[in-house]
Amino acid sequence: MAVETGRPCACVQNAGARGLGQHRGARRRTLGALATGALLFVSGAVVSADDQGQPRLPTIVLSVGEHELIVEVASTSQQRYDGLSFRTQLGDDEGMLFVYRQPRMLTFTMRNTLLPLSIAYIDADLVINEILDMDVGPGQLFPSQGLVQYALEVRKGWFEERGITAGTKVSLR
Numbered sequence: 001m002a003v004e005t006g007r008p009c010a011c012v013q014n015a016g017a018r019g020l021g022q023h024r025g026a027r028r029r030t031l032g033a034l035a036t037g038a039l040l041f042v043s044g045a046v047v048s049a050d051d052q053g054q055p056r057l058p059t060i061v062l063s064v065g066e067h068e069l070i071v072e073v074a075s076t077s078q079q080r081y082d083g084l085s086f087r088t089q090l091g092d093d094e095g096m097l098f099v100y101r102q103p104r105m106l107t108f109t110m111r112n113t114l115l116p117l118s119i120a121y122i123d124a125d126l127v128i129n130e131i132l133d134m135d136v137g138p139g140q141l142f143p144s145q146g147l148v149q150y151a152l153e154v155r156k157g158w159f160e161e162r163g164i165t166a167g168t169k170v171s172l173r
Contacts, residue, residue: 052086053082053084053085053086053087054078054079054082054085056072057072057073057074057079057096058072058073059071059072059073060073060097060172060173061172061173062097062152062170062171062172062173063170063171063172063173064120064128064152064159064162064164064168064170065162065163065164065168065169067093067162067164068093068173069093069094069095069152069154070091070093070094070095071094071095071096071097071152072094072095072096072097073096073097073099074096074097074098074099075099080098080100083096083098083108083113083153084096084113084115084117084153085111085112085113086112086113086114087113087114087115088114088115089115090115090117090154090155092155092158093158094154094155095152095153095154095155095158096152096153097150097151097152098150098151098152098153099149099150100148100149100150102149103123103124103147103148103149104147104148104149105143105144105146105147105148106121106143106144106148106151107141107142107143107144108134108141108142108151108153109140109141109142110134110135110136110137110138110140110142111138113134113136114136115136115155115156116133116134116135116136116155116156117133117134117153117154117155117156118131118132118133118134118153118154118155118156118157118158118159118160119131119132119134119142119151119152119153120151120152120154120159120164120170121144121145121146121148121150121151122148122149122150122151122152122170123146123147123148123149123150124147124148124149126150126169126170126171127167127168127169127170128152128164128165128166128167128168128169128170129144129145129146129148129166130144130145130146130166131159131160131164131165131166133156133157134156135156150170152170
């Protein structure tokens, strides 16, 4: 749920016009509706189309050091936003490459991600700047420490298992 900062919500703005008692009643009804929605969600009765994850994207083969990796390429804003959300499996030598037009600071999250992942932030020269492990769970942010143009997500531990560290070169196969 997105909360717009800098402005009170409409129910707070309009409380004076309706009176405090009516505002509390409206809040109770809203909380009741949210609780009912949460109960339906937990019971599995509500399934959103957004809970499916995006279809498999076009793939390329990358060399990461001496290791080959088949990666889906996320190059549009929507593809990057959806990423690996709601995916339930990722092959041993598969991943997703997030491509940006220009170098920038990046921050990734595990929002709606069901698999633990590792991420490599890669600069414009295709050199890995840093690698982070990302556990499943909401509310986590994983910022890059410098300007990067690519991010590469793989299953957690893939880089470490292969001895891949910061400074490793990535190339298109």
